[in-house]
Amino acid sequence: xxVKLNVRQVGDVSVVDVAGRITLGEGxxxxxxxxxxxxxxxxxxxxxxxxxxxxxxxxxIGELVSGFTSVTNSGGQLKLLNLTKRVQDLLxxxxxxxxxxxxxxEVSAIRSFQ
Amino acid sequence: xxxNTRHVSETVERFLDSTLDSVDSAEELAVGAxxxxxxxxxxLMKIGMAVRESMVNAVVHGNRYNANKKVRLSVTRNSGRFxxxxxDEGEGFDFDHLPDPLLHENFMRTSGRxxxxxxxxxxxxxxRRLDPGGTEVTLVKYMVSK
Numbered sequence: 001x002x003v004k005l006n007v008r009q010v011g012d013v014s015v016v017d018v019a020g021r022i023t024l025g026e027g028x029x030x031x032x033x034x035x036x037x038x039x040x041x042x043x044x045x046x047x048x049x050x051x052x053x054x055x056x057x058x059x060x061i062g063e064l065v066s067g068f069t070s071v072t073n074s075g076g077q078l079k080l081l082n083l084t085k086r087v088q089d090l091l092x093x094x095x096x097x098x099x100x101x102x103x104x105x106e107v108s109a110i111r112s113f114q
Numbered sequence: 115x116x117x118n119t120r121h122v123s124e125t126v127e128r129f130l131d132s133t134l135d136s137v138d139s140a141e142e143l144a145v146g147a148x149x150x151x152x153x154x155x156x157x158l159m160k161i162g163m164a165v166r167e168s169m170v171n172a173v174v175h176g177n178r179y180n181a182n183k184k185v186r187l188s189v190t191r192n193s194g195r196f197x198x199x200x201x202d203e204g205e206g207f208d209f210d211h212l213p214d215p216l217l218h219e220n221f222m223r224t225s226g227r228x229x230x231x232x233x234x235x236x237x238x239x240x241x242r243r244l245d246p247g248g249t250e251v252t253l254v255k256y257m258v259s260k
Contacts, residue, residue, distance in 0.1 A: 023166070024134065024137070024170055024174070025134045057163060057166055057167065057170070058167055058170075058225070058227040058228045058231055059170070059225075061227060062223075062224035062225050062227070063224070065222055065223070065224050066224045068222075069222055069224075086159060090231075093231070093234050094215060094216070094227055094230070094231075095216055095221065096221070099221065099222070
């Protein structure tokens with residue numbers, strides 16, 4: 001299975017439920033397209049729910065960084081929710097864990113957006 | 115999966131097309147061999163990701179998806195070592211001057227973490243230029259604790 005994305009609106013926060021593999025090719029380009037689309041539409045509060053992401057490679061990590069940068073540059077906020085241990089380990093190894101605002105509760109994540 | 119499969123002792127060697135499908139095939143083959151060798155889930159993930167990142171480098175940056183170029187993959191299990199070698203036929207790159215992804219100025223780069231992750235996940239990592247052309251990486255995971 002590659003990646004599946006579902007965007008739902010909770011108040012003014014766009015929650016993106018991501019499932020599957022974010023790897024070079026279909027997976028990373030689907031995430032890139034979804035984030036680009038939301039930035040283009042002016043969505044400023046984006047929460048990526050990675051709870052069902054089974055695998056992410058360096059390309060996928062690059063897409064998270066790219067998405068974070070483009071959302072931030074457009075005046076918005078991108079936060080992460082429900083990291084699996086595998087994804088959390090990768091973000092810690094690459095020291096990106098300190099860059100992202102990471103939450104393990106959707107309620108508190110949504111409340112944290114200003 | 116490409117053609118020309120042969121088994122030599124405890125080594126499996128394959129010549130793969132320069133496609134992203136080959137990346138998946140190589141990862142699957144290496145993880146399957148590692149699983150049979152008795153590695154736990156954590157090590158299987160590390161080996162799989164190291165092979166995936168190496169294959170991506172070979173297919174995308176080395177052979178540049180060239181249909182006329184192959185990637186050679188070999189997986190060997192012997193003497194407590196699980197060894198994967200991946201060689202491309204590309205023009206090579208300056209691997210002595212790769213940017214360090216942990217430096218502050220490189221933090222937000224969207225690429226350049228592949229080799230760093232491979233080094234993090236494997237016990238040994240070597241990279242060398244091939245004559246007349248190409249690059250070969252050697253990944254080793256110890257089968258017993260050091």
